[in-house]
Amino acid sequence: MSLDFIQKSQLPTRWGMFELHGFHDAAKDKEHIVLSLGPISGAGSVLVRIHSECLTGDSLFSLRCDCGSQLEEAMRLIAKEGRGAVLYLRQEGRGIGLLNKIKAYHLQDEGADTVEANEQLGFDPDMRDYSMCQSIFEHFEIDNVRLLTNNPKKVQALEEMGIVVSERIALQTGQNPHNEAYLAVKAGKLGHLFDKNKS
Template sequence: MHGFFEQETQKEHVVLTMGDMTKPEPLLARIHSECLTGDGLFSLRCDCGAQLQAALHKIAQVGRGAVFYLRQEGRGIGLLNKIKAYHLQDAGADTVEANEALGFGADMRKYDLLKPMLEHFGVKQLRLMTNNPRKIQALREIGIDVVERLAHETGRNPHNQKYLDTKKGKLGHMFEGSQSESEE
């Protein structure tokens, strides 16, 4: 476990690593934004907790990799605003509409903070577990070569169907199928 402090936001971020990080081969990695409700409280409203668990499992199977755990709760709007967005979603808004109704963009997360983290480990190439094209683009903008995108679909259930449809339809997430937890 490695800790990093982001001066601009005063937030602490964590990187969980396994295996030899100095090898020149592309590193299996997951960039995961904090989700207290999904990661820690096992909410079925999202797929975050399932994605985190699946990434840790895949890294353990391979024996080398990293999870970059970024403190960007609620797509960057923070926990209390995320709770407000949940109330708007309960009234019928999707996740993008809820964020926008609160005066935020659909996704406020930033990924430039990954540059010093990756430099610390000497990582220049990733095999990235993600469905989010913004993460791939952001990594390329900071000089990281994403040599492979690994689809990372897990955790679909009846409670998060609209959420996942919104991620695909409004945020451009790349879903290849409709994988449920039992299909993992």
């Protein structure tokens, strides 16, 4: 999958001055962005977060998931390090889309867990695709990353495209009473790695 780089601009945030890079996937008519800070092109192992869009968590402050908290923590850690990147991928609801995600939330309100809800709607538990990352990494000349993730499938996806994942850094934040069951399912059914001693 090849993405077209469109343009970049500065993006001031409370963590510092990031650069915002826009990419377009013509085949799927999808827009993806990268938030970068400091020198990342051809600069050794880069601190990276691959983050799939979550409107409810990232923008509406939902406590049903840990997505918004993970995005904020990733930006904070990148700013602390002085360089790194967030690949923000437009694949809402693990790839099922926003309206289907609301349908899945309704099923969860009635007792289904996050995996069961997707399956009841006729979807796989996780429909996300990380192949677009290859074009992004090639654009920035990145071939070695320290990946901020709890999801081993992201590590596997990058390694399969030839990216060296020199370290997986846990991103465990945002736990609350509303997402306890959700996080338990992520660990038990989706294979996410959590340190049970962390709160």
